[in-house]
Amino acid sequence: MPTTITLSVNGRPVTRTVESRTLLVQLLREHLGLTGTHVGCDTCQCGACVVHLNGRSVKSCAVLAVQADGAEVATIEGLAAADGTLHPMQEAFRKHHGLQCGFCTPGMVMSAIDLVRRHPTPTERQVRTELEGNLCRCTGYHNIVRAVLSGAETMRGAGDPGAAAAAD
Amino acid sequence: MYAFEYHRPTSLDEAVSLMVNAEDGALLAGGQTLIPTLKQRLAQPSDVIDLAAVPGLTGITQDGNELIVGAMTTHAEVAASDLVRATIPALAELAGQVGDAQVRNRGTLGGSIANNDPAADYPAALVALGAVIKTNRRTVAADDFFTGMFETVLDTEEVVVSVRFPKPQRAAYCKFPNPASRYAIVGVFVARNGPTVRVAVTGAGQSVFRLPELEARLAARFSPDALANVMVAADGLNDDLHASADYRAHLITVMAKRAVAAASGSPAD
Amino acid sequence: MATVNGIGAAVTRREDQRFLTGRGTYTDDINRPGQAYAVFVRSPHAHARVAAIDTAAAEAAPGVIAVLTGRELAADGIGGLPCGWQVHSKDGTPMIEPAHPPLALDTVHHVGDQVAVVIAETREAARDAAELVEVDWDELPAVVDATAALAEDAATVHEAAPGNICFDWHLGDAVAVDAAFAQAAHVTRLELVNTRLVPNAIEPRAAIGEYDVATGEHTLYTSSQNPHVIRLLMGAFVLKIPEHKLRVVAPDVGGGFGSKIFHYAEEAVVTWAARRIGRPVKWTADRSESFLTDAHGRDHVTEAALALDADGRFLGLKVSTVANMGAYLSTFAPSIPTYLYATLLAGQYRTPAIYAEVKAVFTNTAPVDAYRGAGRPEACYVVERLVETAARELGIDRAEIRRRNFIPASEMPYATPVALEYDCGDFAANLDRALPQADYDGFAARAAESARRGRLRGIGFATYIEACGIAPSNVAGALGARAGLYESAEVRFHPTGSVSVFTGSHSHGQGHETTFAQIVADRFGLALDQIDIVHGDTARVPFGMGTYGSRSLAVGGSALVKAMDKVEAKAKKIAAHMLEAAESDIEVKAGQFTVVGTDKSLGIAEIAGSAYVPHRFPLDELEPGLDEQAFYDPKNFTYPNGCHVCEVEIDPDTGVVTLVAFTVADDFGRVINPLVVEGQVHGGLVQGIGQALLEHCHYDPTTGQLLTGAYTDYAMPRASDVPSFRVDWHEDVPCTHNPLGVKGCGEAGTIGAAAAVMNAVIDALASRGIRHLDMPATPHRVWQALRDAAVRPAA
The missing domain is CATH 3.30.365.10 (Aldehyde oxidase/xanthine dehydrogenase, molybdopterin binding domain)
Structure with missing residues (x-):
């Protein structure tokens, strides 16, 4: 049955009518044209679709759009500042070559920011363990781990502007 | 996904009556199992009843020597809770090992135990800790709650409200994850309370089970050494692509020893 | 010595800006006006005869536009998927090549083999209807293990291949090896299994077919490592569309690792179906389909x-x-x-x-x-x-x-x-x-x-x-390749000195947009933002054999150097004319053309300007423009x-x-x-x-x-x-x-x-x-x- 939902996406109010079975990722990609959030599997494991729902990283392929009614959603498209300045975590991925084909990257970055929210000073082991929900086939993870450690450091120094941007 | 009717009730009574009236209703908690199942078209409920807006189902409180965890409390909340970490740290540790970070941000205690996946982590904790499950209709001891693979005593119109965990003197959970799914191939939760020791195993059988022989040995002496030379029978254990029944039987002893070591602060081997 | 952005410099990647901000464009991100959605009906059996397919219920389902099977495909004269390399057995006989229709006609040969496609207004409608396609399967014995397939009583996969053998090939000198073993002091023996793997690029394969009735042009957007190869194989052998009426676009591609080299049935089916129904047709694989149908x-x-x-x-x-x-x-x-x-x-x-x-x-x-x-x-x-x-x-x-x-x-x-x-x-x-x-x-x-x-x-x-x-084309050809394995590049200087490079190599994570630009920057002394690397579109790139076998830089990069050589040679002639010096007196360094021993000098941008505004240009000797193409075939x-x-x-x-x-x-x-x-x-x-x-x-x-x-x-x-x-x-x-x-x-x-x-x-x-x-x-x-x-x- 079609349901009308209203939510905030990257700080902007959005109202759409969706089927009950529409997933949050479908709402983002197909209804809102936010194709930065990707779909890499059908068993909710690859993490390419990770977004923030009320400030927490979730797999948007494992959330119904109707469940997000009234919620705040942040996607990769909303991370950089209006002037194009990258979020410290995006910048860290760029600097440390933490991406190759770019397909897992949005989910990886969104997961990494939530990781830093929970562990502001993560160890390499913590980063590796906490990224269990995100698969990358290109990088061998080495540079992703470097990037997350570096991004965490910058976010600490910068008073965590990213977590705020993503959560608000 | 097949089409279904979605409901978001705002009271427990409304949720129950929606279930009663649905042709084939499904309760939606964190959705981390239900939604993937729907996506694969492995289930076709007529109605999906989301418990997110039902008040009184979340939160962690202390009641004397017991912790009460609301059914809709997420794994991440349990893992990060100062109260849980101070009272039953093994429970926080276990919650921090369920699925991955994103699953833990959505998945809930109530959803996990109501689903009773044979490889889920929480059932081991509930059984080993002697937890009591409160539903909208009754309270059930964990020993009686889990009845088989993906089966519990819950009736269709029954909703888990909370779980009451007695604080153990010592407890630990040791998990051997499936390298692909990261569910437990074997997970052993050991809890000691005075003279009583309970050992609960998940991942290895159709549903969580206890090991009386190990419990007796550990009651006599709560040390990994007490489990030296203990061989768990492989009969009836799960046997699949990832682990044979023999391997699982072996891992149960290894994980039990490690859990006892972690709980007692002594080395495992 | 590495310059700041030239060869040897650890330049951060230019493509990252779009990937990091969610602005990459992968095939599934593309939506064409009026597009319909394809879902394939696949075999649940490893080996079965297709006794009958009843599409009536699916055709009647809400939102369904068409249900197509191998029958329609055959009626339209669509060919089978070709193999690009022919190996001969020890006895000189060619390998066995079983027919591989894009939609199986009478027999399916593996779980996931496709027998029909449902095209509908939405993906969910197509999926709902796909479940209504009734296939009457006669199951046949199956064999999955290669050594088991060689057993005397093994199931036969293809009647055309007795004993399930495709070819029985050898290389080297058996007599010399026997002699070596005869005099050995020690022999080490091993039996080894090299496990079957699934490539698992994180972007599942996707394809969109489109047909322009006004021009007769077909377009295929596909997650491919080599769009020109797909155009050649699909156009020439499967759909019989001449190259000038077929455009293949491989936009941002989310990893390949080999699995996106090959021409797949779904690419041909959506392109064919788009023409048949007169609307763009889009298909995106589920991960489950990728496991079943990507080449392992x-x-x-x-x-x-x-x-x-x-x-x-x-x-x-x-x-x-x-x-x-x-x-x-x-x-x-x-x-x-x-x-x-x-x-x-x-x-x-x-x-x-x-x-x-x-x-x-x-x-x-x-x-x-x-x-x-x-x-x-x-x-x-x-x-x-x-x-x-x-x-x-x-x-x-x-x-x-x-x-x-x-x-x-x-x-x-x-x-x-x-x-x-x-x-x-x-x-x-x-x-x-x-x-x-x-x-x-x-x-x-x-x-x-x-x-x-x-x-x-x-x-x-x-x-x-x-x-x-x-690979060297003559060698590859002698060994059975049915294609050349050179690469092409075009270096186009624009009138104000910026450059577009068109390469037949394809980047799906390798960073060509940065590294290829570094090579050009190094050669002509340019900033990276003056250079664009264009790849992945047969309508823009003259030709290409794509990216696999670690060939992009060695072959594609070499083609780029050859094209730059040609640009530089022409630029030198232009410079000589403009500076009124003999060509042999022009010294070239990082895009600066100088008369030896003087301060008379021109930059490549000025030369490019003159090439497009040829007021002071040797029009008797040279054509206007500064745009050169090269093919490189490795030695x-x-x-x-x-x-x-x-x-x-x-x-x-x-x-x-x-x-x-x-x-x-x-x-x-x-x-x-x-x-x-x-x-x-x-x-x-x-x-x-x-x-x-x-x-x-x-x-x-x-x-x-x-x-x-x-x-x-x-x-x-x-x-x-x-x-x-x-x-x-x-x-x-x-x-x-x-x-x-x-x-x-x-x-x-x-x-x-x-x-x-x-x-x-x-x-x-x-x-x-x-x-x-x-x-x-x-x-x-x-x-x-x-x-x-x-x-x-x-x-």
């Missing part, structure tokens, strides 16, 4: 023997391999277990006599084709497992046995007994760099420390070589090589293998961008490590069902499964025959890693009497091996 990799069973003299010198190598081709011949499948495998069996060693035979076998499984490394990891695994086993059997240090047998740098170029000529390489130098970094000397102490904790520690090597920069393969050292620790109680350290010393020739190269190595390593420790594509031997068809059962490497790596290389031995001196680095990590990991695992287990273990060394398998060894009576 590896899947060899091999018996190998190495003959040695008393000093551990290699005398001869004999290899017999059964290679699983799957149910159909994928685009380049026949070349993988033959010319990309057996030709690498010399490895880095001076083995004088080598003989290899390969039986390629059909089974009721997904087709097998190139997957990162493609044949070369399989060869490296055979050779390096044998070498370490021989060293252990003879009591020779594993580094030492390699040193004794390396082809010395002084003997380059070196013709191997298996058809290749290595142009250069200093293998001992790699080992010399790797050993101290891996602290090989300190290993014994570390192993003792592990033992005190009840752990088993092992160290293992792989000294690999690969043939990359695929030889390139031979990246290196040394991997892996250290593991095993928990004997659980069988868990922990990677403690991984050290790599490579020779890729000249390096354009160290940041990118290091990333390529890391990724390659983890794909090799994944094979060694985690990944295993497993079909049920009786039913032919895919048992590892999801990430819940197919163990992909995660961040927590691997350590950080020590990666090093030297640039002392550049490739001798291409203008950049580059060798390629995309596959190197994968080629060496699996062998190095397994050698380390066996080293750790050797003290327990374990001589060999097949991949993947999962905890269960390691524990089982330890348990079996414990109860086995001592030999």
Whole structure:
């Protein structure tokens, strides 16, 4: 049955009518044209679709759009500042070559920011363990781990502007 | 996904009556199992009843020597809770090992135990800790709650409200994850309370089970050494692509020893 | 010396800005006006006759536009999917090529084989209707294991291939090998399984077909590594559309690893269906479909023997391999277990006599084709497992046995007994760099420390070589390739001095938009933002053979250099004219054209301006414009090589293998961008490590069902499964025959890693009497091996 939902996406109010079975990722990609959030599997494991729902990283392929009614959603498209300045975590991925084909990257970055929210000073082991929900086939993870450690450091120094941007 | 009717009730009574009236209703908690199942078209409920807006189902409180965890409390909340970490740290540790970070941000205690996946982590904790499950209709001891693979005593119109965990003197959970799914191939939760020791195993059988022989040995002496030379029978254990029944039987002893070591602060081997 | 953005500079990637902000454009991100959605009806059986298909209920379902089957396809004269490489058997007969219709007509040959397509207004409507297509299946016996398929009573996959044999091929000198074994002091034998893998690029395949009725032009958007190859194969053989009426676009592609080289049925079906229904048709694979239908990799069973003299010198190598081709011949499948495998069996060693035979076998499984490394990891695994086993059997240090047998740098170029000529390489130098970094000397102490904790520690090597920069067309043609393997490039200076480069190479993670721009920046002294690298669109790029076989830089980059040579030559003529000097007096340096010994000089931008506004231009001698195209056909393969050292620790109680350290010393020739190269190595390593420790594509031997068809059962490497790596290389031995001196680095990590990991695992287990273990060394398998060894009576 079609349901009308209203939510905030990257700080902007959005109202759409969706089927009950529409997933949050479908709402983002197909209804809102936010194709930065990707779909890499059908068993909710690859993490390419990770977004923030009320400030927490979730797999948007494992959330119904109707469940997000009234919620705040942040996607990769909303991370950089209006002037194009990258979020410290995006910048860290760029600097440390933490991406190759770019397909897992949005989910990886969104997961990494939530990781830093929970562990502001993560160890390499913590980063590796906490990224269990995100698969990358290109990088061998080495540079992703470097990037997350570096991004965490910058976010600490910068008073965590990213977590705020993503959560608000 | 097949089409279904979605409901978001705002009271427990409304949720129950929606279930009663649905042709084939499904309760939606964190959705981390239900939604993937729907996506694969492995289930076709007529109605999906989301418990997110039902008040009184979340939160962690202390009641004397017991912790009460609301059914809709997420794994991440349990893992990060100062109260849980101070009272039953093994429970926080276990919650921090369920699925991955994103699953833990959505998945809930109530959803996990109501689903009773044979490889889920929480059932081991509930059984080993002697937890009591409160539903909208009754309270059930964990020993009686889990009845088989993906089966519990819950009736269709029954909703888990909370779980009451007695604080153990010592407890630990040791998990051997499936390298692909990261569910437990074997997970052993050991809890000691005075003279009583309970050992609960998940991942290895159709549903969580206890090991009386190990419990007796550990009651006599709560040390990994007490489990030296203990061989768990492989009969009836799960046997699949990832682990044979023999391997699982072996891992149960290894994980039990490690859990006892972690709980007692002594080395495992 | 590296300039700030030129060759050798660790420039951060330009493509990252769009990927990091969610502005990449992958095929599924594209939506065409009026598009409909395709969902395929696939076989649930490994082998079955299609007795009947009833599409009536599906056609009547809401939102359905069309339901098409092999019948409509045949009626429209659509051809089968072609194979691009023909191998001949020992007896000279050509390989068997079974028909491979894009929609199976009367028989399906593997689970997931497609029989119909439902096209509807939405994807969910198409999916709902696909369930209503009723197929009457007559199940047939199936076989999934390649050795089982050779059994006398095995099920027949294709009537056209008796005994399920596609070809029975060989390479090398059997007589010389027999003679070597006759005089050997020692023979080391191994039976090895090289596991079947699923490539698993994180972007699932996707395709959108479109037809413009006004112009008669077809467009296919597809997640491909080589759009021109798809245009050629699909246009010429399947849909019979001439190239000028078929445009293929491969936009941002989310990883390929070989699996997106090939022409797949879905590409042809959506393009054909779009014309039929008069609307764009879009298909995106579910991961489950990817598992079932992407071409898989590896899947060899091999018996190998190495003959040695008393000093551990290699005398001869004999290899017999059964290679699983799957149910159909994928685009380049026949070349993988033959010319990309057996030709690498010399490895880095001076083995004088080598003989290899390969039986390629059909089974009721997904087709097998190139997957990162493609044949070369399989060869490296055979050779390096044998070498370490021989060293252990003879009591020779594993580094030492390699040193004794390396082809010395002084003997380059070196013709191997298996058809290749290595142009250069200093293998001992790699080992010399790797050993101290891996602290090989300190290993014994570390192993003792592990033992005190009840752990088993092992160290293992792989000294690999690969043939990359695929490939000299005349050689490839002689070996059965049905295409040339050159590359094209066009360098177009615009009037104000900015540059568009059109390359037939395709980037799906490799960073061409940065590294190719660095080459141009270096040559002409430009800033990177003055240069665009255009790839992935047959309407924009003149021609191309695409990206695979670590060929982009060695072949595509060389084509780029050739095109730049032409631009520079023309620019020099223009400069001579404008500066009123003899062409021979013009000195060119980084895009600056100067009359020798004067301060008269012009920059390339001014020359480009003059070329497009030819007021002061030698119009009698030259055409206006500054836009040159070149094709480059390599003279030889390139031979990246290196040394991997892996250290593991095993928990004997659980069988868990922990990677403690991984050290790599490579020779890729000249390096354009160290940041990118290091990333390529890391990724390659983890794909090799994944094979060694985690990944295993497993079909049920009786039913032919895919048992590892999801990430819940197919163990992909995660961040927590691997350590950080020590990666090093030297640039002392550049490739001798291409203008950049580059060798390629995309596959190197994968080629060496699996062998190095397994050698380390066996080293750790050797003290327990374990001589060999097949991949993947999962905890269960390691524990089982330890348990079996414990109860086995001592030999």
